[in-house]
Amino acid sequence: MDIKTLCLGLLSLDEACGYDLKKKFESLFKHFFAAGYGSIYPALADLAEAGLVDCREVPQNGRPARKVYAITEAGRTFFQDSLSRANPTHKLRSDFLVMMYFADQVDTDRLQLLLDSRIGSFHDAAAHIERITESWPSDSPAGARFVAGFGKAMAEAATRYIEENRHMLKGQAKSQRPDVHRQAHRLASGLEERV
Amino acid sequence: MDIKTLCLGLLSLDEACGYDLKKKFESLFKHFFAAGYGSIYPALADLAEAGLVDCREVPQNGRPARKVYAITEAGRTFFQDSLSRANPTHKLRSDFLVMMYFADQVDTDRLQLLLDSRIGSFHDAAAHIERITESWPSDSPAGARFVAGFGKAMAEAATRYIEENRHMLKGQAKSQRPDVHRQAHRLASGLEERV
DNA sequence: AAGAGCATGTAACCTGTTACATGATTAT
DNA sequence: ATAATCATGTAACAGGTTACATGCTCTT
Numbered sequence: 001m002d003i004k005t006l007c008l009g010l011l012s013l014d015e016a017c018g019y020d021l022k023k024k025f026e027s028l029f030k031h032f033f034a035a036g037y038g039s040i041y042p043a044l045a046d047l048a049e050a051g052l053v054d055c056r057e058v059p060q061n062g063r064p065a066r067k068v069y070a071i072t073e074a075g076r077t078f079f080q081d082s083l084s085r086a087n088p089t090h091k092l093r094s095d096f097l098v099m100m101y102f103a104d105q106v107d108t109d110r111l112q113l114l115l116d117s118r119i120g121s122f123h124d125a126a127a128h129i130e131r132i133t134e135s136w137p138s139d140s141p142a143g144a145r146f147v148a149g150f151g152k153a154m155a156e157a158a159t160r161y162i163e164e165n166r167h168m169l170k171g172q173a174k175s176q177r178p179d180v181h182r183q184a185h186r187l188a189s190g191l192e193e194r195v
Numbered sequence: 196m197d198i199k200t201l202c203l204g205l206l207s208l209d210e211a212c213g214y215d216l217k218k219k220f221e222s223l224f225k226h227f228f229a230a231g232y233g234s235i236y237p238a239l240a241d242l243a244e245a246g247l248v249d250c251r252e253v254p255q256n257g258r259p260a261r262k263v264y265a266i267t268e269a270g271r272t273f274f275q276d277s278l279s280r281a282n283p284t285h286k287l288r289s290d291f292l293v294m295m296y297f298a299d300q301v302d303t304d305r306l307q308l309l310l311d312s313r314i315g316s317f318h319d320a321a322a323h324i325e326r327i328t329e330s331w332p333s334d335s336p337a338g339a340r341f342v343a344g345f346g347k348a349m350a351e352a353a354t355r356y357i358e359e360n361r362h363m364l365k366g367q368a369k370s371q372r373p374d375v376h377r378q379a380h381r382l383a384s385g386l387e388e389r390v
Numbered sequence: 391a392a393g394a395g396c397a398t399g400t401a402a403c404c405t406g407t408t409a410c411a412t413g414a415t416t417a418t
Numbered sequence: 419a420t421a422a423t424c425a426t427g428t429a430a431c432a433g434g435t436t437a438c439a440t441g442c443t444c445t446t
Contacts, residue, residue, distance in 0.1 A: 001290040001293055006293060009293065009296075009297055012297070012300065028296070029292075029293075029296075031287060032287045032288065032289040032292045032293075033288060033289065033292075033293065034286065034288075079300070080300055083294055083297060083300055083301050084301070084302075084305060087312075088289075088290035088291040088293070088294050088309065089288070089289065089290045089291065090287075090288075090289040090290070090291040090292070090313065090316070091229065091287070091288050091289070092226060092227045092285075092286070092287050092288075092349075093227065093228060093229075093284070093285075093286050093287075093288070094227040094228070094283075094284065094285040094286070095196040095283035095284045095285070096283040096284065096285040097224075097227045097228075097285070097342050097345060097346075098196055098201060098204065098224075098227075098228065098283070099278055099283050100338050100341050100342050100345070101204075101223070101224075101336075101338045101339055101341075101342045102204055102207070102278060102338055103336075103337060103338035103341065104336060104337065104338060105207065105274070105275055105278055106278050106279070107279075110279060114283065117282075118285065121285070141296075141298075141299060142298060142299065142363045142364050142365065143295050143296045143297055143298035143299060143364065144296055145363060146295050146296075146298065146360055146361075146363050146364055147292050147295050147296045149356065149360055150292060150295070150353070150356055150357075150360075151292075153352060153353075153355075153356040154287075154349065154352060154353065154356075157348060157349060157352035158345070158348075158349065160348075161344065161345055161348040161349075162345075165341055165344055165345075166341075168337045168340060168341050169337050169338065169341055170337065
């Protein structure tokens with residue numbers, strides 16, 4: 001599912017401009033779908049050209065006119081058809097896990113730092129979800145609640161796993177192969193070579 | 196972290212040809228990193244050109260020579276430097292969650308199907324991890340164990356969450372808006388327009 | 391006889407990211 | 419004053435996916 005379809009989906013719930021959509025992506029979909037302006041604006045232009053959304057310009061004082069997009073009947077139809085396509089994906093891509101896989105080639109201090117900051121991120125994610133959901137009225141859509149709950153449950157499970165299993169990982173003592181690390185830094189990308 | 200770096204990482208553990216690497220990706224990294232031949236072979240060529248790996252051709256009878264790649268000292272250094280870079284990512288991209296978010300626009304039958312098949316996938320993932328780890332010797336790398344355990348824990352947590360919370364989602368009755376669904380099919384992508 | 395597995399790769403394509411470009415208003 | 423927020427977009431680039439192209443061997 002591409003960003004175009006997702007924009008259309010958000011517009012099926014409420015009209016919005018590109019800027020608004022970006023904010024919605026960042027609050028509602030933060031834990032499972034990212035999108036920047038560089039993909040949202042072109043997506044909206046494409047949707048408008050295809051007649052799946054209408055655009056209404058609202059002049060502002062001192063800033064670019066707000067381009068408010070509203071879904072059309074054709075758009076709604078198209079979106080619901082997208083939803084009826086099979087095999088939705090669910091893919092993780094994690095450099096963090098890659099690093100953990102190679103833990104014995106990472107020095108101990110850094111390894112601990114990585115684990116701590118990953119726990120921090122998961123904690124932030126859970127907190128973020130809690131923050132956005134606590135203001136939701138009791139009749140808010142079930143789908144939104146389900147998805148938020150999923151994100152929170154995963155973040156909590158991940159934190160728990162790391163806390164309970166980090167003892168397995170020791171990493172490589174920092175001083176053990178100083179030569180390699182010095183070489184690494186030299187090669188890195190122009191850090192000045194010092195001691 | 197790109198596929199090139201990951202290939203280098205795998206080669207830091209053992210020499211291998213492109214075909215072997217693909218298999219390793221599919222067994223070890225299945226749950227958090229995907230790679231096809233279309234990215235692996237070019238990656239290996241690049242690594243060889245950069246001097247980070249050496250290539251040795253082993254002739255076969257009746258099939259293309261096996262190109263066995265082995266990491267060089269420069270490669271090892273480079274890889275360890277990559278591991279020392281900051282902020283490793285951990286990103287989920289899930290069409291499944293998108294669909295669940297819009298659950299009230301999906302018909303009930305399909306929604307149940309999606310939930311069932313997602314549980315099935317998570318179950319498969321956990322089973323896959325169990326299968327590959329059960330043959331690991333007790334002295335196998337801690338990182339590999341940690342990562343496998345993480346994948347299993349997440350798959351189990353996800354399954355549990357879905358099973359305990361799917362009752363929240365009802366979806367839309369299939370018969371409620373037949374017109375829309377018919378329209379959807381017409382618009383889909385050149386299905387012949389019939390009644 | 392059919393299909394899975396072994397073994398290599400290329401080329402076009404799709405999609406999204408990053409950096410750039412602009413500039414007023416509002417809050418700290 | 420400084421930073422954040424509002425509001426639009428483009429263009430070059432990076433990275434991976436999919437389809438294509440080839441062909442023998444081993445298992446069922």
